[in-house]
Amino acid sequence: MTHNHLLVLAPNKPLPVQSGALARAPVVEVLSAEKIFPNGTRALAPIDLTVGAGEFLTLIGPSGCGKSTLLKLIANLIEPTDGRILWWSGEFHKVETAGRSLGFVFQDPTLMPWARVESNVRLPLDLAGVPKSESGERVREALARVGLEGFARHYPRQLSGGMKMRVSIARSLITEPDLLLMDEPFGALDEFTRNRLDTDLVRLWWERKLTTMFVTHSIYEAVFLSTRVVVMGAQPGRICRIMSIDEPQPREEGFRNSLRFGEYCRALSASLTEVSLAPLQA
Ligand SMILES: Nc1ncnc2c1ncn2[C@@H]1O[C@H](COP(=O)(O)OP(=O)(O)O)[C@@H](O)[C@H]1O
Numbered sequence: 001m002t003h004n005h006l007l008v009l010a011p012n013k014p015l016p017v018q019s020g021a022l023a024r025a026p027v028v029e030v031l032s033a034e035k036i037f038p039n040g041t042r043a044l045a046p047i048d049l050t051v052g053a054g055e056f057l058t059l060i061g062p063s064g065c066g067k068s069t070l071l072k073l074i075a076n077l078i079e080p081t082d083g084r085i086l087w088w089s090g091e092f093h094k095v096e097t098a099g100r101s102l103g104f105v106f107q108d109p110t111l112m113p114w115a116r117v118e119s120n121v122r123l124p125l126d127l128a129g130v131p132k133s134e135s136g137e138r139v140r141e142a143l144a145r146v147g148l149e150g151f152a153r154h155y156p157r158q159l160s161g162g163m164k165m166r167v168s169i170a171r172s173l174i175t176e177p178d179l180l181l182m183d184e185p186f187g188a189l190d191e192f193t194r195n196r197l198d199t200d201l202v203r204l205w206w207e208r209k210l211t212t213m214f215v216t217h218s219i220y221e222a223v224f225l226s227t228r229v230v231v232m233g234a235q236p237g238r239i240c241r242i243m244s245i246d247e248p249q250p251r252e253e254g255f256r257n258s259l260r261f262g263e264y265c266r267a268l269s270a271s272l273t274e275v276s277l278a279p280l281q282a
Pocket residue numbers: 037038039041042043061062063064065066067068069070237
């Protein structure tokens with residue numbers, strides 16, 4: 001992958017912290033978007049952020065700093081109090097609400113317990129009126145992508161937590177969305193399962209050229225997965241720093257044990273400490 005903004009680092013030099021300059025075509029632009037809930041909570045101070053095609057962008061920050069709110073704004077599940085969210089259509093025209101194509105994965109896999117895995121994955125196609133003759137092959141392919149071939153006829157209760165999450169990911173990708181939003185998807189899983197899912201997610205992201213926005217509380221997960229990590233602060237929710245993780249892709253297990261990985265984790269941890277110690281703003 002080529003990054004025009006790639007910084008080549010000598011060991012022990014400071015890691016790159018940048019303001020968000022971007023060399024890729026944008027998928028979404030958040031322009032001075034602000035969210036104040038009716039009860040007066042200022043969930044997001046005006047935020048500017050551009051998500052580029054093919055990025056794996058992770059939001060990290062203390063609880064209540066507006067990570068979920070930002071994803072919901074981008075998904076048009078809630079409206080900004082002020083500012084705008086622009087999407088770029090295939091021809092790179094800016095569009096407001098039309099032209100959004102996205103998948104959303106939550107911490108809870110939210111599967112229909114009475115329906116087989118294949119029916120759960122097919123749901124978005126059924127809702128879009130795609131005939132079963134066409135959707136069958138796409139469901140098979142989606143399940144293979146997440147390593148669940150052979151489980152199409154199972155029910156959710158027959159699957160482990162990690163497998164249910166794989167079903168949820170397959171369902172979110174079946175419509176080939178321009179943007180994949182993932183809100184703490186692996187937060188409830190044990191670390192071993194989470195690491196496996198992270199490794200598989202990186203491969204999937206790389207092979208399918210997905211553009212992904214991911215939320216996590218885990219510094220390790222953020223560093224392993226991301227091309228950029230956005231550090232957010234609370235009260236009001238805001239972007240404090242953006243760190244590029246310029247490392248070869250697709251990342252593999254070995255990256256976790258590398259010196260560079262440890263350096264990134266330390267730098268990110270220091271940023272988070274700084275954010276949580278910063279004085280509150282009015
Ligand atoms: N529907 C809502 N009404 C009022 N306040 C809300 C609502 N949703 C979220 N908030 C508040 O907005 C802030 C940001 O919430 P959220 O985006 O969920 O944070 P995060 O995902 O980073 O933990 C928090 O203070 C939260 O309590």
